Amino acid sequence: MDNSLLQRRAYGALAGLAIGDAMGMPTQSMSPDRIRAEYGVKAIRTFVDASPNQPIAPSMPAGSITDDTEQALLLANQLIAGHGELDIHRYAQSLLDWESAMRAKGSLDLLGPSTKNALALFKAGVDVATTGIAGTTNGGAMRSCPIGIADRPNPHLAEIARRSSVVTHNTEQGIESTMLIAATVSYALDGAEARERCCWMQLCDCLSAMNRFEGRIIGHWTPKASVIARTRWAINWAQEHAGEHAGDIYDHDMFADQLRAVIGTSVEANESVPAAFAIATRYAERPFDAICVAANLGGDTDTIAAMVGAMLGAAHGVQAFPESLVHTVQEVNGLDLAGTADALLRVNERLQA
Template sequence: MHDHAVGALLGLAIGDALGMPTQSMSPAQIRAAYGVRPVGAFVDACPNQPIAPDMRAGSVTDDTEQALLLAEQLIDGDGELDIRQYAYALLNWEDDMRAKGSLDLLGPSTKRALEQFKAGVDVERTGILGTTNGGAMRACPIGIANRPDPHLAEIARRSTIVTHNTEQGLESTMLVAAAVSYGIEGSEPVEAMLMACNYVTAYLAMRKFEGHGVGHWSPKASVLARTRWAINWARAHTGDASPDLYDHDMFAEQLRAIIGTSVEANESVPAAFAIATRYADRPYDALVVAANLGGDTDTIAAMTGAILGAVHGADAFPETMARTVQEINVLDLASTADRLLALSDRRNI
């Protein structure tokens, strides 16, 4: 299980770094900046990259950094999460990034929520408009630290309160965490994702039956419903089901048209699950497709990588990329995985 936990963190970091130079760009802009061939290796961000101009090849973004920040919070809390302390940790991270001159700071929902937190708004209210994917992008450590049991759901819920306290924030965070957890438990890729959907469905039903909240309502579409649909859609265009119907570009074009690739959780999370479904046994190809989609490429690739890395283990990705992303960003993902696993009872199985 250690190998699969490391794989989840490596998939997160490699996907993030691969999508870093293309994030927030259109497919046409990506081709104009980096060439007609898909970005399939770590490359320096171009000077007009809208979020990370000239960032060094192999650098991770806020996706990995905030996921590891959450990992440290869970480790320091012996598996529990103090949401006020978590909010202060995010604020301190933003200050550190600003001091380094980075433009790659907080996403829109997280930034708005933390500004309200600093202004004295109750922490239970700061995240009630957060429908983007900030909670989901940080969810991988929750899936490593917890088996797919009620505690995973509770920690996922608590992790969304400060910044993404909405139905979309809760569903997306739980989906990614549960898919990672099922992957580490030994499920096959599509099985892990479908079981994650069932897990979230059951949890939400239980919460409603008990009269508890499941995140603040938003008129935006359900992440859970769209993700389940996206998995089934992608299965119809996978392997023997339709060997010649869609090539990589056609699949990406259709995904953009009917699912979307924005920072909204109800687009980016279903997109990641669809890619992980179609490329379930080709993790590297999955990350390349995600990195060249256009839109929130780094986050989509990071979530895709976390899920497929959890299923396939550390060997799912090229060894040179695994080594490079850790060296450039000074990461020790094996140690982090070990400490997260120690929070669960997995070692005693």
């Protein structure tokens, strides 16, 4: 593959992640009615300041990223420093250090519930093999995009995704969701055709196999629904409302209403990850529309929009998003996403050598 194309796609994955995160920031944890009451009836299609009534990020400036992008870049730095390998203990400590720094700045947008509980146990000296056994939320998935840039969709990627999940999301749902996002990004970077890049069903089948080592499912069992099974269902459902003329019979609002009703948009991995795949399926050729739909959904909007942006950014490249937003999200947050993407691709090259 042309190296410049690969660079644009890797840059696009990180830019899509950050743009989706920043667009979903003002609406996170809010209902659709509350979003309209605070920001108006017209859908949000650019960066806006968070309302003073925003429950997690009150009055946060337009274009600001949240923990989704910050923790993804933290993981990226760990992968770069480790030449593609991941030291679980160092990674856990880096998350704790990040939380301390955010708390010192007065931020309310800190660790998610699973990560927070797990890291408290880690800090107390509990074995990392058991700290994440209750983590079924999407914290592992939201930060896994860099794994997909640094590695091919192979057993090594699966192992790094698993290791990145162990300390905080060591459950079937946590590990499945982390592998799904990481491998989707990795497949999309290498895809030659748009339809091939967005063939989510093939990916789900592949991940079902990748998620098994020595004949057993990785991660602790919980009674919650499988992320892979629900994602497969969500893709099938969304495909009924995809295509060139889908909007003629099923507009954005109708799609969003049904998605909330039958899939859900909570922080649980088995809702937010299938929701992200459903949006990516319907809007596979319209990446920016996909992010906008996600940002206006209600619920865990910043994470869903970030995952959608990462997957479709990897498939289409950075040019899929408005240049002004790519510039603004980096300027506001002091990011060098192209530089990080290039460093992760160099890790990928070394791993494949």
